[in-house]
Amino acid sequence: MSIVSLRPHRVAQLVLVPTILLTVIGVYGSMLWTLQISFTSSGLLPTGKFIGLEQYFKLFEQDRWHVSYRNMFVLGGIYMFTCLAFGLLLAIAMDQGVRAKNVLQTIFLYPIALSFIVTGLAWRWVLNPTTGLEYFVQGLGFSGFKFNLLNNPELAIFTLVIAAVWHGSGLMMAIIFAGLQSVDSELWRASRVDGIPKFTMYRRVILPMLLPVFLTCIVLLAMGVVKSYDLVVAMTGGGPGYSTDLPAKFVVDHLFDRANIGRASAAAVLMLLTVIALLVLSSVATRLRKHSQSDQGAKPEQGNKS
């Protein structure tokens, strides 16, 4: 039977087959293989023998893993909060009918077009203690000014936060701003008739309406944090020492530089579990929200019956 004589919906099904095969093998097959490797003693090649959860135990004994995993949450927490808050403030400010909105939006959003490598290198240069911001402020006469984050193991992680916020908060602004713009203008007119202050309107009415938008933003930011690899490579290389290491970098280093694919796979599986936990959490959050909404809708009826 030639292609021409096939019914079109058969053709449609056939068209999907390569994509499905590619994904099932490339994504899900790889995932299972990684899971399998994580239970073995594999070093350079995936040929190690089965050792159960040994790799996971070793991983938990490794200080570098603890630092990277903790960094993910420290970086993630501060980054997500700052990004959202900054993006929200920018969006609300933009929502006040300011001039040159398009120019401002272009400025706030352009970092998203840049790679993390470029972002990292640019900020490394700006934050460079001998030539950058510190030197500049000292030159202004504040000779005691210290802004040497990059070389401080305790604080270097915050340089990542600065760069990541710079890269991502424009997108948050754009998403939240779109949400704000979609609010029915009658609502604002009604609030003016009722004499409700703008700030109260935002806090009590508008922002609760945009809750789904915030959930989207949070999921988005969280996925970005888990995947972030390039930024660390470009800015700190994980250093000083491994103080700014992240799980994504931990895995890649162990896979390709340290030839310890068993350990790397175990770490990757833990990353996967973290992502799955986040996904479950966000879907639970969405469901809870829907649930509470339908509860509120049902209350007046119950009142009538009793």
Add this chain to the structure above:
Amino acid sequence: MTTVQLNKLSRYYGTYHALRDVSLSVQSGEFIVLLGPSGCGKSTLLSAIAGLDDLQGGQVLLDNQDVTKQEPSRRNIGMVFQSYALYPTMTARQNLSFGLEVARTPKAEINQRVEWAAQVLQLTPLLNRKPGQLSGGQRQRVAIGRALVRKSNLFLFDEPLSNLDAKLRTEMRVEIKALHERLGATFIYVTHDQIEAMTLASKIAVMRSGVIEQFGPPEELYDRPASLFVADFLGSPSMNQLAGTLRVEDGRVFVEHAGGRSEVTGYPFAAPPKDGLEVVLGLRPEQLSIGEGGGAGRLTVRLLLIEPLGADSLAWCEVGGQRMSVRVPPALARSLSGELPVSFAPATVSLFDKTIGHRL
């Protein structure tokens, strides 16, 4: 010329039965209207004839050829869709010629057919415009033209006028009827608008819940509806219905209802009437006349209000708590008030078995 024969078509989506063993026989050159409320299966039936939807059972025969498994394009049909479904990036001309190009018709032939269709539908000056630059009525014409160029003998219309405003709808209705007469082809037309159905059809198939309730010429459906559903669906305002009990006494037949007792002797019963049967007496507004000159059937009604419609008026009355309408000449309507005697000719009215809804 094309005949259409549908044998026991069956289509269900999960547990929902869209078509239940539907059979229908269409003669060449007929104008068939599939009429019914939304969800009755009329569009599914049209899709089945077109071959756009797979069937779980039954056969579709076009000119006595079984085409059940054939692609729509092999069935040589022309189809006009509700939303017109014009290809938005193509000009009207390209819209008309696309199907022929796909079928590898020679260029000269395509041009000739497009010119012909454009001329029939007065589209010639619009051929180089895109659908976005055409008005609703013009789009409708292009959609019909796309069916026309296929030189098909079977045209399928899926609620083609429902997106037009009232005035255009009337105009296009006349045009479609004229087109049918000009082409002499078989038309099958889906609508939920009973006026379209009455004015266009040579035969109407009224559908409900995946079943054809009645199939016949419009007058027959209007005058002798086979069921309460058909009686209710056709006619505006719809048929007056009086529930009651059948009484057979000395060869005379009566209906006892909340407003009294009306004689229906002379009604053409299909089977001998049974005393005590629960029935519904169906009376079209124009089958009733004020006074006693209308026939042997009598009723007394109380006038509620008069609704003038121009050519005639509707007298809305009440009998035994049941509302009913009587069509009266405007001059008479102005003089009416209070309790009125009303009469009808039993031979022309409808009687239904109340429990199963079928005509007696």
Add this chain to the structure above:
Amino acid sequence: MTRHLTPARIGIYAFLIISAAFFLIPFFVIVTTSLKTVDEIRGGSIFELPQALDFSAWTKAWGTACIGRDCAGISPGFFNSVKIMVLSTGISLFVAALNGFALAQWRVPHDGKILAMLLLGAFLPYQVMLYPLVRMFSIAGINQSLAGVVLVHVLFGLPILILIFRNFYISLPAELIKAARVDGAGFFQTFFRIVLPMSVNVIIVAAILSVTGVWNDYLLGLIFAGRENLPMTVALAGLVGTQIGVPEYNVNMAATLITALPPLLLYLASGRYFVRGVTAGAVKG
């Protein structure tokens, strides 16, 4: 409506202007540094303007700067990135459009589950798949090759692109596809003659998402492209990383700027499409 400059509005403008400065500073610093000489950099602050427009750092970054032992600048990386980007985006868009159309307008059993499976894959961290993919690619003979890096970009890029196309195609009236079927057009004819000409906008949005994604990638290029095909981001990181002696910051920044320029120009040129592209990527499922 005229608005008076109340203190609140002055505050809003001040906040927006300071924020704009925060966003612009790194770019300003990259540009000015790339135009300075090494001496100028050593002597002055990063916020000073260059004394003269000196493009020598640009030509060096482009053509003669050393990455490891190769001293050909980042231009080979640029052309590699173009190759990878054109192939990956072309293939991804074509496959995604076809797949999106199939999922949106044709009866495909379990279409919801198929889409969910594809999208879930897009959420998973690459790290879980990297090593097995490397092994599979070397078995297939495409490890460390252009084909390999393109395939991996297609694999990871497809889900979201398919979603974008599907969401667009699902809004097309089903009757349009039926009309094409009555006209005798098959799946591919309907797709190429009717659906594709209607898809210009969605193709632009998807292309922007794909182009920036592929161009800005570092990890996949590093692992899958092989020495001959390393993309520009990897070349840039290499260039900055391999300098011996006094770092030539002007060359570094020139290279950074050249790497950033293509997506940046695309962003400035495409405006609203770009925002739609990145937010389409953002608002998954």
